[in-house]
Amino acid sequence: MSTHFIELCKLCEQLEKEASRNLKVNIVVDFLRKISSEEVKFAVYFITGKFPSNLLTLNVGYSTIYQIIKKLSNISDNQYLTEYNKTGDMGETAKKIFEIYPPKTQKTFFEQPSTLTEVYEIFQKIAEFTGESSRVKKQRLIESFLSKITPLEVKYFIKNLIGEMRHGFSEGLMEEAVAKAFNVELEKVRLASMVTGDLGKVCEFLKIFGKDGIEKISLTVFQPIKPMLADLAKNPAEALIRHGGKTSFEFKLDGVRIQIHKKNSNVKIFSRRLKEVTEAFPEIVEKIKHEIKADSFVVEGEIIPTTKNGKPLPFQYIMRRYGRVKNLEKTIKNIATTLYLFDLLYLDGEVLIGKPFYERRKKLEEIAPNQMLTPQLITSNPVEAEKFFEEAIKNGHEGLVAKQLESAYTPGIRGKKWLKIKKVLETLDLVILAAEYGHGYRHDWLSDYYLAAKNLEVKPIFEKDYVSFADYVEKIHNDRFKVVGKTFKGLTDEEIKTLTGKLKNLILEKHGRAVILKPKIVVEVAYSEIQKSPLYSCGYALRFARIVRIREDKTIDEIDTTEKVKEIFEKQFKTTTSNFLER
Known part of the structure; x- marks a missing residue:
């Protein structure tokens, strides 16, 4: 039996009022256990307000929603601001306004409530609109849907659009709920979520296959994973101390961090937000096909904008390549790029994220040409490290990244295993x-x-x-x-x-x-x-x-x-x- 969106909205209202962390988790556990395997991942997305960016990129701003609320309720700017200023919550504001000024076409008593699947399909349609007229198309679709649902559903539809749930139930708590609902170790759920970048998918696997389903989840080519993140260090000497006296230093480049997946002749490039950007970098695709000696792999790297002489340009130049469908050839001609690789996560059937960094780097050196690798120095000498830092700055880069030699790759986690050291500009x-x-x-x-x-x-x-x-x-x-x-x-x-x-x-x-x-x-x-x-x-x-x-x-x-x-x-x-x- 399908689950109605209004049921999830009522659950979110409970979460908003409940102060106890454990009781919040238990409320969600009960909900995940009772709904179908076809809808459970949608429940995870809608409760947390987080959608995998490789599945949905909504791009709906406050101003668009503001205009929709005003149009449907026929209120003035001052009326809206008066209500909004009470809470600072756009979803709650819309709910209060629609309770007083309901849209003329709002759902009647005899109409069937929307299901989780139907609401997710609306979100998919919103994400599919691109190009010059996309804002108008999105606005019309959202207007049409909001005019047919209840004020409470409006509240949580809008909250999901802007990604601000404000009920105190984070992704971390959802991981706890998923683990408890299916009797799985929390750390296994967290690792599976990091590897897939999709907690909803993890929950779906567990719903279908039971606790053994967690073992079926692994790094898969063309399924991007969350990038490992770096903490800050003041200078190379501090990084050496924090890494036990010896570490790997690499140039910190000021470009776009990317994850490249290849299987046979098929290549896909993903941004750090896990969105596919292959179309923006056709020359990189060709380099990957012809210069890396492996059939199937997942590598991480940075694409930086450069002059014809290979000198780095400001970050904003590379951003001109994102989202450019029109005049792409002209843009490519005007903005040259250089690819640097710095990590290897998967190679010909072997998942490498649990291997030490020095091992992953060695395997990367075996399949990629030297000029495609991020410049590296492994040292225990602070003077050498400082000179390497100065060399990076002199060459127009941001600084260094220090990587603990024994460190595993921990997707989505920021910690001391990787440390970034940047040039400090005067305030x-x-x-x-x-x-x-x-x-x-x-x-x-x-x-x-x-x-x-x-x-x-x-x-x-x-x-x-x-x-x-x-x-x-x-x-x-x-x-x-x-x-x-x-x-x-x-x-x-x-x-x-x-x-x-x-x-x-x-x-x-x-x-x-x-x-x-x-x-x-x-x-x-x-x-x-x-x-x-x-x-x-x-x-x-x-x-x-x-x-x-x-x-x-x-x-x-x-x-x-x-x-x-x-x-x-x-x-x-x-x-x-x-x-x-x-x-």
């Missing part, structure tokens, strides 16, 4: 020009900040010259400052609460959940690099910006300038040719 002192209220538990706090540098070349700005909110913010301040990025990272919750109180006293204008501020609060900002960007009028943007501290000792007269931002950008890529920098 910038910037002013907060605008801010937005957060979502979830941060919905009452101004927690997303527009960061700006001083502009020394002030020019008059006219109405026609601004198109984005950042442009408008700059206009309000007579172009004295230029926005160089946004961030919600770096500060503790207590610091955000305190800062919110200060910022509320500096508000000049309100725009929905965004506010424009008097330029007074100076913050020290760290970042991974500075990129060229069309998003901001200054032409630059901070990548992975985070606030280090609030500089109460500094005034806006002392903040860094756009010229300083430009100087740092140019220093980053001094190894690349100037004509690429000016593109």
Whole structure:
């Protein structure tokens, strides 16, 4: 018998109200045991709000859902914001609004409720829409479905669309529930989930085959697995100490991390999020087919953008290859790539993730040409390691990755077995020009900040010259400052609460959940690099910006300038040719 989506929604409501971790797990255990094997994986996806990215990539944003809610309920912006500001939860907001202002075509008493399978099929259709008109098609489909289901179903449909369940039942708890439901060791469930990248599939196997089903799950070609993650180390010497005095160092490249699967003549490339991106890199596919001496394998590596001379280019160049279907040949011609491999996870029928790193690397060296391998140094000498780090930086790379020689490959796990060591760029002192209220538990706090540098070349700005909110913010301040990025990272919750109180006293204008501020609060900002960007009028943007501290000792007269931002950008890529920098 099919399980109705409303049953799962009621279960999620229970989870939201239940404080006990053990009782939460037991509620889900009972649910997994009673539903069919055809639907159990859908239940795992819908309860956790996580879908394997190789199966579903939804790409539905807050603004799309916001417009749908307004259209179906026929309410104003102020009515929506009034309700949203109570919880900061878009799903709960939609539920409350639809209870008061139901869509005209909402489900009648005599209509059959939607099943888990039917709702998953809707999600599949949403994911299948791509291209220029995809947003409109997605919006129409979501509108149509939301108009036919109950307010409670609307709540959890939306929560799954945006991946914010907020009921306190994480993927880790779901692993516990799956293990308990089918009487399997938790560690086996976790390993199976890491290897498949799909906890729903693991649950389905156990439902069909019982506890012995866990043994049937293994690394399979064309089924991408979660990448192993690295912790941070301050320098090579620290990495040596943490790895017991001797370790493997490799260049840390600034490109896209990929997983390449090959079986006979078939090759597929997956991103670190497990999404297939084969079409974007046809030249890499050809290299793999002709230059690696094995029939069946799974390798990991990095694709970096390069000049014709092989020098690395900024990360943003390689991102132009993602999602480019139109003019792909032209894009390939303009943006050259170089492939570096650094790990081997599977080879001709043998799963290698449990083998030590040095063994996996040796086997990789046996099947791949030397020029395709990430430069490596195995040493116990901190001076040698530091020189290798400087060589990586000199060649335009990010730094090093230290890999413990005996380490197994642990999919999806971040730990000390791999350590990344990056060049630290000088921080910038910037002013907060605008801010937005957060979502979830941060919905009452101004927690997303527009960061700006001083502009020394002030020019008059006219109405026609601004198109984005950042442009408008700059206009309000007579172009004295230029926005160089946004961030919600770096500060503790207590610091955000305190800062919110200060910022509320500096508000000049309100725009929905965004506010424009008097330029007074100076913050020290760290970042991974500075990129060229069309998003901001200054032409630059901070990548992975985070606030280090609030500089109460500094005034806006002392903040860094756009010229300083430009100087740092140019220093980053001094190894690349100037004509690429000016593109």
